[in-house]
């Protein structure tokens with residue numbers, strides 16, 4: 001019998017977990033011919049999340065859990081799930097019921113019977129999402145896609161099911177600062193897309209603050225492309241050309257006006273501020289990459305497990 005592992009990253013989801021468990025087990029119970037593993041990854045929650053998961057585990061042997069020593073982020077939680085799952089197929093689903101579990105049977109059929117490697121959901125609307133978040137996220141994908149070769153689908157969600165080959169491919173990527181959406185698109189494979197209407201969060205609130213999202217976006221861009229590193233090169237060339245033209249203009253003006261050059265102090269200050277800004281920005285970009293190299297070289301574990309019932 002083939003096995004499906006459903007990986008659920010959870011961070012302070014105590015309010016919604018009981019409803020989630022009811023809904024997902026209804027769907028999982030209806031899957032005939034498959035064995036199932038429901039793998040909760042508790043990403044350092046400070047509420048009752050861990051106790052609730054353990055209470056599921058005592059009455060349902062399909063329930064497995066990995067509990068982190070602190071909050072390592074959703075990316076680390078998804079990685080831990082993939083590293084510890086035992087299924088022939090593995091899927092991610094959010095704990096907040098924004099991803100409707102009803103789609104699982106269809107997605108499973110796509111990878112098991114229809115020959116796809118991945119069945120993934122694509123958001124068709126942004127209902128239940130803050131306007132500012134939609135706006136910023138649109139901008140982010142536009143930037144990423146205009147400076148990288150691989151296309152990251154704007155609406156692509158983490159809600160997906162993949163086969164063993166894809167799981168192992170993702171696990172073969174060892175980098176520390178992980179941007180899963182980029183990794184999904186980088187590994188490729190034959191993907192069937194399912195249109196998916198975002199539901200409202202069933203309970204609790206989003207774990208993504210604007211600052212967290214901004215950090216995520218920077219991680220995404222830096223981790224995914226080295227194009228920004230060329231920024232100093234391009235602006236340097238432009239600045240040199242501009243400087244050269246300006247010199248010629250100055251010389252001509254000097255000749256025409258008979259040698260007396262009235263240089264506006266304001267113009268000088270302006271130039272200093274602009275060039276200073278460009279230099280700082282360039283150093284900043286290089287610094288971002290340097291810090292990523294530093295993190296990778298240290299080679300720290302991507303997460304630490306405090307408690308688990310996974311045997312692997």
Ligand code: UDP
Pocket residue numbers: 008009010011012013043071072073074077093094095096098205206207208
């Ligand atoms: N999550 C996590 N670690 C974090 C933040 C979020 O494991 O540091 C989980 C969270 O419990 C949920 C999923 O990731 O199951 C999506 O988070 P959320 O619903 O807060 O994000 P949104 O849907 O608002 O993008």
Ligand code: MG
Pocket residue numbers: 094096098201206
């Ligand atoms: Mg959510």
